[in-house]
Amino acid sequence: MARYATLLLVGVILALVPLTTGGSPYYSRITTLMLVLMVYAVAFNMLFGHTKQLFLCLGALAGSSAYLSVVLTRELGLSPWATIPLGILVAGFLGGLFSYVSVRRGLGVIFLGVVTLAFSLIFYNLVLGLRELTNGETGIVTQGLGAGILEGPRSSYYMLFALLMIALVLYSALMSSRVGVAFRALSDDELTAELAGIDVTRYKVIAATVGSLLMGAGGAFYAYYTGLISPALFSLISVDIVVLITLVFGGMGSLVGPVLGGAAVTVIDELVRPFGQLNVLVYGALLIVLFLAFRGGLVAVLRKTAKLPIP
Amino acid sequence: MSPRNDVVLAGERLTKYFGGSPALKDVSFRVEQGEILGLIGPNGAGKTTLLNVISGILTPSAGRVLFQDRDITGMRPHAIARLGVARVLQTPRPFLSMTVLENVEVGALFGGRDRRGKTSTAVDQAEFALRLMGLHDKRDHPVGSLNLQEKKMVELGRALAMGPEVTLIDEAMSGLNPAEIEDSMRLIQRVRDELKVTIVWVEHVMKAIMGAAERVMVLNYGQVIAGGSPGEVARDEGGSRGRTGSCPCSGT
Amino acid sequence: MVPILIDGIVYGLQLSLLAVGITLIYGLGGVLNLAHGQFAVVAGVAAALLMGNGMGAAPASFLGVAAAGIFGLLIDRSLLVPAYRYRGEERLLLGLVLTLGLSFVIDGYLNLSHPNVSLTIRLPMPSLTVLGITIRSAAVVTSLLAILAFGLLFLFLRGTLLGKAIRSIIQNEVGAELCGISPSRTRTLIVALSGLLAGLAGVAQGLFSSLGTEMGVEFTILALIVAVVGGVRSINGTFVAGILLGVVNALASYYMGAYVTLIILLGAAMLTILIRPSGLLAYWT
Numbered sequence: 130m131a132r133y134a135t136l137l138l139v140g141v142i143l144a145l146v147p148l149t150t151g152g153s154p155y156y157s158r159i160t161t162l163m164l165v166l167m168v169y170a171v172a173f174n175m176l177f178g179h180t181k182q183l184f185l186c187l188g189a190l191a192g193s194s195a196y197l198s199v200v201l202t203r204e205l206g207l208s209p210w211a212t213i214p215l216g217i218l219v220a221g222f223l224g225g226l227f228s229y230v231s232v233r234r235g236l237g238v239i240f241l242g243v244v245t246l247a248f249s250l251i252f253y254n255l256v257l258g259l260r261e262l263t264n265g266e267t268g269i270v271t272q273g274l275g276a277g278i279l280e281g282p283r284s285s286y287y288m289l290f291a292l293l294m295i296a297l298v299l300y301s302a303l304m305s306s307r308v309g310v311a312f313r314a315l316s317d318d319e320l321t322a323e324l325a326g327i328d329v330t331r332y333k334v335i336a337a338t339v340g341s342l343l344m345g346a347g348g349a350f351y352a353y354y355t356g357l358i359s360p361a362l363f364s365l366i367s368v369d370i371v372v373l374i375t376l377v378f379g380g381m382g383s384l385v386g387p388v389l390g391g392a393a394v395t396v397i398d399e400l401v402r403p404f405g406q407l408n409v410l411v412y413g414a415l416l417i418v419l420f421l422a423f424r425g426g427l428v429a430v431l432r433k434t435a436k437l438p439i440p
Numbered sequence: 441m442s443p444r445n446d447v448v449l450a451g452e453r454l455t456k457y458f459g460g461s462p463a464l465k466d467v468s469f470r471v472e473q474g475e476i477l478g479l480i481g482p483n484g485a486g487k488t489t490l491l492n493v494i495s496g497i498l499t500p501s502a503g504r505v506l507f508q509d510r511d512i513t514g515m516r517p518h519a520i521a522r523l524g525v526a527r528v529l530q531t532p533r534p535f536l537s538m539t540v541l542e543n544v545e546v547g548a549l550f551g552g553r554d555r556r557g558k559t560s561t562a563v564d565q566a567e568f569a570l571r572l573m574g575l576h577d578k579r580d581h582p583v584g585s586l587n588l589q590e591k592k593m594v595e596l597g598r599a600l601a602m603g604p605e606v607t608l609i610d611e612a613m614s615g616l617n618p619a620e621i622e623d624s625m626r627l628i629q630r631v632r633d634e635l636k637v638t639i640v641w642v643e644h645v646m647k648a649i650m651g652a653a654e655r656v657m658v659l660n661y662g663q664v665i666a667g668g669s670p671g672e673v674a675r676d677e678g679g680s681r682g683r684t685g686s687c688p689c690s691g692t
Numbered sequence: 693m694v695p696i697l698i699d700g701i702v703y704g705l706q707l708s709l710l711a712v713g714i715t716l717i718y719g720l721g722g723v724l725n726l727a728h729g730q731f732a733v734v735a736g737v738a739a740a741l742l743m744g745n746g747m748g749a750a751p752a753s754f755l756g757v758a759a760a761g762i763f764g765l766l767i768d769r770s771l772l773v774p775a776y777r778y779r780g781e782e783r784l785l786l787g788l789v790l791t792l793g794l795s796f797v798i799d800g801y802l803n804l805s806h807p808n809v810s811l812t813i814r815l816p817m818p819s820l821t822v823l824g825i826t827i828r829s830a831a832v833v834t835s836l837l838a839i840l841a842f843g844l845l846f847l848f849l850r851g852t853l854l855g856k857a858i859r860s861i862i863q864n865e866v867g868a869e870l871c872g873i874s875p876s877r878t879r880t881l882i883v884a885l886s887g888l889l890a891g892l893a894g895v896a897q898g899l900f901s902s903l904g905t906e907m908g909v910e911f912t913i914l915a916l917i918v919a920v921v922g923g924v925r926s927i928n929g930t931f932v933a934g935i936l937l938g939v940v941n942a943l944a945s946y947y948m949g950a951y952v953t954l955i956i957l958l959g960a961a962m963l964t965i966l967i968r969p970s971g972l973l974a975y976w977t
């Protein structure tokens with residue numbers, strides 16, 4: 130119950146945000162990008178927060194979905210409404226495949242990390258190499274989906290808001306079902322979980338697939354919203370590192386962690402922006418500091434100060 | 441002695457190699473419905489390896505495991521557990537983020553064969569198992585706060601909450617004092633009597649095994665070197681100390 | 693064809709120098725160093741700064757390599773200490789995240805403070821002709837340095853007691869305590885040594901073309917690929933894989949272009965992990 134009450138509260142607050150930005154296009158863009166980041170973080174929470182699968186190809190998953198949809202739409206004249214689901218499914222399939230292979234072949238943290246990192250770079254080089262289709266570094270101009278969808282600041286904000294809420298509801302539903310119990314058990318101890326009758330492979334693949342579907346959805350929505358997609362938008366530093374920081378900062382394995390982290394990182398990003406390239410240094414340092422000294426994240430701090438079992 | 445003679449679990453010429461030397465060699469055994477089979481042998485004899493092969497944690501290099509006449513060799517552990525072969529590990533590895541009750545509930549939720557027909561919920565089954573283990577009043581404690589013996593009982597509780605046909609227990613008693621050993625021995629017998637569970641029980645504490653098991657099997661260097669009633673095995677044991685003594689480094 | 697092959701082999705030696713450090717640190721410390729390429733960059737930048745202040749190329753390069761070694765030592769004794777407190781998966785995970793963070797800190801810092809520094813070393817004679825084949829003198833110098841470095845490394849690993857202990861720890865995952873050596877001091881030594889080797893690879897880059905502050909990621913990736921294909925627990929495998937992939941790289945970039953080449957190399961690493969996690973070459977090395 131606490132889960133759905135919190136969800137409602139988060140929904141109401143985020144729904145009111147556009148009213149406070151006073152129609153400024155700048156803030157409208159920042160808050161919309163914040164929602165994209167939150168979607169990514171919810172996705173990564175399933176992968177890493179709950180089932181300890183460190184995927185280093187978040188950007189590549191989002192990018193695969195985005196590029197697949199945009200390129201197919203442009204080259205074959207298909208409707209984005211057909212290509213977006215396709216892109217999302219491909220991302221989900223890839224994520225599920227990585228997870229399945231890594232669990233069944235008993236690849237540990239390291240090998241899963243290297244395989245997914247290699248996939249990231251393959252994606253990046255493919256986009257650069259297939260210049261005729263992707264325009265290389267220059268990128269492809271995109272536009273909204275028509276009928277006011279992902280067109281104009283307000284509509285875009287609420288589309289991404291809707292996506293985030295869907296992600297959060299999906300997350301809550303999973304976590305309050307037996308899937309949630311299985312996640313908890315296997316992230317505590319995989320062998321004990323397996324011996325208690327939990328199909329560890331199946332649940333890890335479920336987490337990876339759902340997480341990757343959400344990455345794909347976030348990537349595709351972002352692509353049509355942002356106006357120009359280029360490989361840099363889906364690189365390791367602009368997605369993976371930032372999402373990792375967002376999740377840890379907010380609180381791994383919790384419902385509101387990705388939301389709190391998304392807000393915090395957006396603020397930090399704004400503070401560093403005037404200093405140009407400084408963000409790379411700041412993100413690197415944040416990653417280190419958070420993992421060493423702030424493992425519980427903002428959620429843990431809130432739980433302690435408010436003495437509430439925040440989900 | 442068990443009233444019926446149905447074989448519920450059997451191994452046929454199980455062999456397991458780690459690198460060059462076999463940890464199990466041609467081990468065959470049968471466990472009858474409702475009995476307590478004691479499995480003894482010195483350190484490194486292959487007892488844990490045998491249980492791992494039965495539970496599907498390890499695949500044998502050769503041989504078969506049969507459960508209720510069905511070949512379960514090579515099945516994955518969760519599938520074997522769901523069929524009805526529960527396992528209690530030598531060192532407890534509980535779910536540390538959970539309470540005692542939640543730990544046991546996981547077994548009830550995932551482990552049981554489909555019992556949707558019954559009205560009892562996972563929580564009921566978990567509470568029942570905890571009462572049996574004498575841990576009911578600690579059910580809301582975080583499992584990390586329990587002592588070693590209590591943790592072992594949580595593990596046994598989770599195994600039993602799965603409603604298993606057979607439970608494989610790896611050393612329930614190492615490190616206990618005589619009074620506790622007596623208690624655990626009674627407990628395991630009671631579990632068998634009340635839940636009609638067949639038990640394969642690995643133990644170092646000879647006295648406990650001799651008091652509770654109907655049959656005993658002795659492993660050494662991965663081979664079965666003796667088997668029979670506790671009395672027979674004890675006599676045998678006395679006559680051949682050198683062979684089953686607990687010095688695994690003397691070589692064959 | 694022959695010049696391409698020679699280029700490939702020399703580049704391969706450079707890759708081996710980079711990758712062997714990843715193998716050593718992973719085998720001994722249980723940390724996959726994602727900031728390894730940055731060690732090479734540190735050496736190059738240090739050398740370039742010294743040269744900018746009027747120092748000769750040789751002493752500057754020497755000090756640059758030493759700087760990378762010292763940098764490795766410092767990282768082992770500071771950043772990695774919290775990771776070493778854990779074991780198994782937990783250590784691997786923390787090590788991965790911490791070194792990933794470190795790589796961005798180094799990249800970010802160097803790009804901010806020394807955006808235009810790059811190392812280019814010109815040798816007095818640009819090329820030599822041996823048996824009718826013209827070889828760039830940079831290739832000769834790099835090969836000699838790499839062979840010397842590997843020779844010393846193998847002498848150390850095979851000829852000394854400490855080296856033998858290190859080898860058995862890396863290959864068999866034997867605990868250091870069992871071999872009777874101090875785990876933490878040996879680890880520090882190994883990380884510093886890996887820093888030196890990576891530094892040498894960085895300076896070699898300056899001999900060939902030039903080394904810029906932004907090349908860390910690329911080095912790390914290449915080194916990772918080589919280490920993985922060679923089997924992250926096998927030093928010989930890493931050495932052979934470096935040369936093999938160097939040649940593949942040279943041929944592929946000549947005939948197919950840079951993007952395809954990198955995709956081939958990455959694909960090789962992915963396949964190795966999926967088919968033979970112990971390394972494609974682990975069998976015959």
Ligand SMILES: Nc1ncnc2c1ncn2[C@@H]1O[C@H](COP(=O)(O)OP(=O)(O)OP(=O)(O)O)[C@@H](O)[C@H]1O
Pocket residue numbers: 458463481482483484485486487488489490530
């Ligand atoms: N995963 C493994 N890899 C390699 N060797 C193993 C492995 N597991 C067990 N062994 C070896 O197999 C032999 C049997 O070990 P096992 O743990 O089955 O003995 P045990 O009878 O349970 O001993 P204990 O009474 O100490 O628990 C030992 O020599 C052990 O070193």
Ligand SMILES: [Mg+2]
Pocket residue numbers: 487488489530610
């Ligand atoms: Mg044992």
